[in-house]
Amino acid sequence: LERTKTMPMSLWRSLRKVGRDDPRRAIYALKVGTALTLVSLLYLLEPLFQGIGKDAMWAVMTVVVVFEFTAGATFYKGFNRALGTIFAGSLAFFIECIAAELGTVSRAIFVGGSVFLIGFAATYVRFIPRIKKNYDYGVMIFILTFNLITVSSFREPNVLKIARQRLYTIGIGCVVCIFMSLFVFPNWSGEDLHNSTADKIEALARSIEACVTEYFNDDMSKETAERKSTRDTIQKGYRAVLDSKSVEESLASFASWEPRHSSYRYPWQQYVKLGATLRHFAYTAVALHGCLESEIQTPQSVRSLFREPCCRVAGEVSKILRELAMSIRKRQHCPPDILSDNLHDALHALNSSIKSQPRLFLGTKNAQAKSTILAAQTNQHSSYSTTALPSVKTDVSALLDFRSKREHHSERSTLKPTLSKIAILSLEFSEALPFAAFASLLVEMAVRLDLIIDQVEKLAKEAHFKEFTEKNDIK
């Protein structure tokens, strides 16, 4: 009973959310309604119905099936449908010419046999990757139309007339769809591709910043809700990039169908290449996040020694990413000095701060000596002097603490870690090892940034972005 009360409310909420997330959806729905009403006129208006008759049904069917969200997708489907229908019609006509010579029984056998053979062959061909990618829908329509014409021609003599009528009405349907999607509030796949690329770069920038901030956040008392939201930001950032492969590829293949937009303004192959580079970069972001979630943790007192240089490197990296995203959005070339000396200096600072702490990377054997050094170091960095001295013991308790917190949220996270003998054993490893991994990943990230800049510049050239004029404002 309670559920029937809340159902309409939750339905209403999800309906509103759909529209708010992307208002073009509501416009698209209106366009579909309009297109359907237009083809219905073929039935509803007397003179039109006189001309076309009951075959107008095929126009309705075409609109329902072909009219997609973006112009490219509509083109793809319309083209495939037209092509499939024409091929199927020709083949059916050919078969009919042969069958016309035969007697009733042998004709039925001949038609049945050809239905079987064509059905088998066309279905098998659909598995060829190149055909699956570009003509899957066309082959399906081919099978459909061929069967309908061949089989119904068995009972109705003038197959040519059927085929022609059907082709006309499917043509009308395709024209209505293409007109609506090209000229009435068009949605371009190329534009979606363009914007989603900029979005992804920005998401990466947010993810990296949040990750590094969280790594050096020693305020354990912080609200768990707040921590969860940080983790969400991090994961959303790189997942947006990693999960984008299939969406991106279909957008690119639809974009290749869009006439004016195809290659001059939106060189779709280049977007796909840039997407691959972004995923390559995102793997490092995932590994960096892995350092946060790792079962073996460098104590905060050690980490805090490197907080400033690490944050500086991460800040520079995400600043450059933001500039890249901004220049894509504004469709202008990147600033020539995008690889500023700041990143260079930040890396230098990280390097020298690591070199200045050589004893940290000694094994735990020297734990006592290290603790003493650490204590001294920690006191120098006044703000962190309250941290406890690190020892294996505090680590274990921190880990247990961390784990119990995670178990608390385990109903949400599918990746609940279990505390096995391995996890406990691993704590005996040098505590500095995980931090070394973290720092190395940061440096690797700075290096891979170069690949992204390279691809963005290629994109700028191929897409004829305008020259860089003035410094973008980045908040």
Add this chain to the structure above:
Amino acid sequence: LERTKTMPMSLWRSLRKVGRDDPRRAIYALKVGTALTLVSLLYLLEPLFQGIGKDAMWAVMTVVVVFEFTAGATFYKGFNRALGTIFAGSLAFFIECIAAELGTVSRAIFVGGSVFLIGFAATYVRFIPRIKKNYDYGVMIFILTFNLITVSSFREPNVLKIARQRLYTIGIGCVVCIFMSLFVFPNWSGEDLHNSTADKIEALARSIEACVTEYFNDDMSKETAERKSTRDTIQKGYRAVLDSKSVEESLASFASWEPRHSSYRYPWQQYVKLGATLRHFAYTAVALHGCLESEIQTPQSVRSLFREPCCRVAGEVSKILRELAMSIRKRQHCPPDILSDNLHDALHALNSSIKSQPRLFLGTKNAQAKSTILAAQTNQHSSYSTTALPSVKTDVSALLDFRSKREHHSERSTLKPTLSKIAILSLEFSEALPFAAFASLLVEMAVRLDLIIDQVEKLAKEAHFKEFTEKNDIK
């Protein structure tokens, strides 16, 4: 001209490849051919045609559209088609009852208006994620059928008869499809999900082994072709896991439609969870591969000090992964001692070998001293005594060497690195830092292995695997 000669050959090759990759495809194509011939009989056999008439067309159409590769997908489409048709028929009948009272003009307006409204509303509803996931096809069929019935009823009075006839024939089509996909050489999505899970685990094992072997491979003279094939093995391994998300989710959603197989033998949610854990693990494999491709490299002479313990850990990890895959394939529980002491010992060995080389992790400031130690160490490990002493200089040349090789292959790799000022700067970092990252990732991998074992055991319980009986033979 040349192309027209080679075309048939390449077509033939891809046709054969399609069948060899998965022979079930040929069987499926034969099944489609048979199903199409069966529904054609509705036209071809006189008594059947007398009973059903021209509406038999809808059966043909249903078979073409609904008959999918696996039983689950066919169920999903058949159910959606039936549901969409029934809802649309009822609504169309309701609309017709109201419209029947009106005059011709106002009736046309009323029908047009309802076509627009229903088209708009249904299209909009398709964007709600939950509906998109489970009922997208059903809603499309709803729009299609509603329009066809409403609009054609405008010219033909007895709409109820149209709707009933159509429902019958669509029912026949669905029954033929479901019969063929359930009882004639059925392909189960659940089974695909099961096998692909085992495949993925094995691919991960191969990837890790190849990655670690390559990392410690100091034989630079090795054929570049061979190196490339190793890189392919590594990438194929983790890509198989990382790119599997959307395929896996659709397989799981189809598996949920398969009656006998649904939850007793193939608990599809658990396969999805295991898949997520595998991706979580694969991120570490990617980061490990990143160590190979990194612009900053620890010299081989340093690496070779840790070759044995690292290879041992990697070997144990991939051995356990293989055992897991094997137990999934055999549908039996994992051996209780799967987390053997071997992995434990291997991690210990790695730990102590890192601790025994504390001075390696000093900064490059002490390069001279380190070189001396290294030379001594290298001599102890007799087999590597010929390696040159590491210095920043040899590193740069090695990197340049490496890069020029990569550029040589750049036409294949989209991720060609560029030698920027960052890359050169990075070399100044402590040479041991990248190795520390590598070791840390190996340890992290061993820890995450535990999560996989956990999920596989849950799967074994939910899928009622048989008890573990004897040690699997793993070559």
